[in-house]
Amino acid sequence: MKKLLTKKNLAALLLIIAIYALLFACDHLGVFNRQSKALLVPIGINIMLAVSLSLLVGFLGELSLGHAGFMSVGAYAGCMFTIHMDLPMAVELPLAMLLGGVVAAVFGFLIGIPALRLKGDYLAIVTLAFGEIIRSVLNNLGLVGGSGGLNGIPKYSNYTIVYVMMVITIIVIANLVHSRHGRAICSIRDNVIASEAMGIPVVYYKLMAFVAAAFFAGIAGVLYGHNLGILKPSTFDFNKSIEILVMVVMGGMGSLPGAVIAAIIITVLPEALRGLSDYRMLIYAVVLIAMMLLNNNARFNSFKQRLFSKRAARQGAQLTKEGE
Amino acid sequence: MALLEVKNLGISFGGLRAVDGFNVNIEKGALYGLIGPNGAGKTTVFNMLTGVYQPTVGSFSLDGENLTGKSTLEIAHKGIARTFQNIRLFGKMTVQDNVKVGLHNHVKYGLASGIFRLPGYFRDEKYLDERAKELLDVFGLYGERDYLASNLPYGKQRKLEIARALATGPKLLLLDEPAAGMNPNETGELMETIHFVRDTFDMTILLIEHDMKLVSGICEEITVLNFGQMLAQGKPSEVLNDPKVIVAYLGE
Ligand SMILES: Nc1ncnc2c1ncn2[C@@H]1O[C@H](COP(=O)(O)OP(=O)(O)OP(=O)(O)O)[C@@H](O)[C@H]1O
Ligand SMILES: [Mg+2]
Numbered sequence: 001m002k003k004l005l006t007k008k009n010l011a012a013l014l015l016i017i018a019i020y021a022l023l024f025a026c027d028h029l030g031v032f033n034r035q036s037k038a039l040l041v042p043i044g045i046n047i048m049l050a051v052s053l054s055l056l057v058g059f060l061g062e063l064s065l066g067h068a069g070f071m072s073v074g075a076y077a078g079c080m081f082t083i084h085m086d087l088p089m090a091v092e093l094p095l096a097m098l099l100g101g102v103v104a105a106v107f108g109f110l111i112g113i114p115a116l117r118l119k120g121d122y123l124a125i126v127t128l129a130f131g132e133i134i135r136s137v138l139n140n141l142g143l144v145g146g147s148g149g150l151n152g153i154p155k156y157s158n159y160t161i162v163y164v165m166m167v168i169t170i171i172v173i174a175n176l177v178h179s180r181h182g183r184a185i186c187s188i189r190d191n192v193i194a195s196e197a198m199g200i201p202v203v204y205y206k207l208m209a210f211v212a213a214a215f216f217a218g219i220a221g222v223l224y225g226h227n228l229g230i231l232k233p234s235t236f237d238f239n240k241s242i243e244i245l246v247m248v249v250m251g252g253m254g255s256l257p258g259a260v261i262a263a264i265i266i267t268v269l270p271e272a273l274r275g276l277s278d279y280r281m282l283i284y285a286v287v288l289i290a291m292m293l294l295n296n297n298a299r300f301n302s303f304k305q306r307l308f309s310k311r312a313a314r315q316g317a318q319l320t321k322e323g324e
Numbered sequence: 325m326a327l328l329e330v331k332n333l334g335i336s337f338g339g340l341r342a343v344d345g346f347n348v349n350i351e352k353g354a355l356y357g358l359i360g361p362n363g364a365g366k367t368t369v370f371n372m373l374t375g376v377y378q379p380t381v382g383s384f385s386l387d388g389e390n391l392t393g394k395s396t397l398e399i400a401h402k403g404i405a406r407t408f409q410n411i412r413l414f415g416k417m418t419v420q421d422n423v424k425v426g427l428h429n430h431v432k433y434g435l436a437s438g439i440f441r442l443p444g445y446f447r448d449e450k451y452l453d454e455r456a457k458e459l460l461d462v463f464g465l466y467g468e469r470d471y472l473a474s475n476l477p478y479g480k481q482r483k484l485e486i487a488r489a490l491a492t493g494p495k496l497l498l499l500d501e502p503a504a505g506m507n508p509n510e511t512g513e514l515m516e517t518i519h520f521v522r523d524t525f526d527m528t529i530l531l532i533e534h535d536m537k538l539v540s541g542i543c544e545e546i547t548v549l550n551f552g553q554m555l556a557q558g559k560p561s562e563v564l565n566d567p568k569v570i571v572a573y574l575g576e
Contacts, residue, residue, distance in 0.1 A: 175441060195425070199400035
């Protein structure tokens with residue numbers, strides 16, 4: 001218990017509470033207009049998606065183009081559950097999230113199996129195909145509303161629930177990454193042959209990463225469905241997967257804070273630029289390119305490291321000294 | 325019984341017999357050298373002993389247990405660790421984390437302990453940090469523990485690879501040209517470190533080296549490979565005076 005009460009953890013806790021307090025205050029003082037309030041839930045959901053995909057792309061080093069697929073199976077499973085159950089929300093929603101997460105995790109496991117044999121581009125194609133297959137199955141499955149969509153989902157999601165789930169997702173994935181399990185996952189990314197030769201069970205950790213990433217994508221999907229009240233297969237297309245991937249890449253591969261910030265920017269940007277109608281996509285693209293360039297800038301990266309880690313700062317200072 | 329017993333090991337790539345009829349017995353605690361000109365098949369022997377390649381013929385055993393046909397992972401768990409001729413560090417991880425990956429199987433805390441930061445996590449991570457410090461100190465790398473492995477200078481990367489292999493707690497350590505790319509000073513220092521490692525960790529070491537002088541300096545016994553065949557085997561002083569070996573290295 002004492003070890004959990006470090007300065008760093010307390011600071012993080014304070015930050016988590018402060019951000020929520022700020023949101024709560026802004027909401028009740030009428031600072032948000034309707035559009036900006038409507039963005040809060042999607043921001044949280046996108047952060048969950050970006051952080052979970054980051055585990056695969058940034059830490060395991062496998063390019064996955066099917067994250068929207070995991071999101072959709074979770075969403076449909078969870079929303080079917082609440083539609084057909086008649087329980088109070090406080091029971092129904094957590095169960096729906098659990099169900100959605102587990103169903104998505106099962107798919108994560110199944111997609112993880114080819115990932116054991118395939119590398120790089122080939123795996124990317126498999127994940128892409130997975131996303132598209134799921135979408136066309138949902139499109140044709142009358143049971144879940146087909147292409148017309150699944151209607152009548154209770155609108156349980158609100159920014160408080162999403163905020164809590166987002167914080168849990170970030171903490172779980174950050175803790176995972178900074179444990180022996182996370183080190184094993186990163187070692188696979190950096191050199192799979194050496195990883196195996198050091199006694200890391202590569203098969204186990206690849207599957208673990210896929211299962212965990214899919215699990216949280218599934219929960220994000222459940223929250224998504226309970227926010228809109230309707231699910232359409234067409235939302236979970238290739239573009240959605242790419243959008244999540246862009247968040248991870250923009251945030252700087254293997255950086256969770258980066259993924260969070262990128263998810264916020266990429267969710268808000270299109271809305272913020274709505275007024276500019278014609279120039280919207282142009283500016284959007286320019287911002288994306290600027291973020292990418294910034295991420296490849298050594299000086300910005302060392303600044304970012306200094307911001308997030310004291311130990312890295314020491315190293316950065318030393319490296320600059322050596323450079324002189 | 326020798327720690328490592330290799331019997332008639334051989335492998336072909338298509339028509340090429342890269343290694344043929346390789347035999348060696350390495351006693352516990354030995355510092356054994358494997359030398360030979362470029363393309364002789366030295367690295368291929370390491371790849372077979374670590375399950376990266378499956379031998380076409382022959383067998384090998386560690387501590388009396390036959391490991392022929394086992395996977396890289398199984399062999400690692402049985403206690404053979406190695407370094408690579410073309411360095412294979414975990415480049416985007418810190419120096420300390422590279423060693424902690426090597427130590428992975430020394431602690432057992434589960435997924436839940438890691439995610440929920442249960443007491444086991446703190447206890448085991450503390451232990452890992454201490455072990456990593458010990459190992460990094462041996463190679464003079466502790467000061468650079470927070471550097472990314474890929475940012476280390478070449479010579480230190482080679483040392484880190486040895487530290488990481490040692491971290492797995494092997495019975496047998498295979499070093500593939502540990503001194504490649506180092507200057508004579510660094511090489512001398514590294515050889516001392518290897519001696520030190522053998523003595524303090526009670527390790528058995530099989531090492532590949534190009535430089536015959538260097539090998540004869542530290543190895544008690546050597547095997548010379550040439551075109552996949554064993555040319556000579558024995559004490560360095562005898563082997564290096566063998567006319568066949570001189571011809572292989574210097575030409576007729
Ligand atoms: N995977 C492979 N496929 C085909 N041929 C291979 C393969 N691996 C090694 N060889 C061949 O086997 C022979 C021995 O190679 P090896 O790398 O073992 O030599 P080496 O003794 O380690 O040489 P060096 O001193 O240059 O490291 C070479 O002719 C090489 O081309
Ligand atoms: Mg070689």
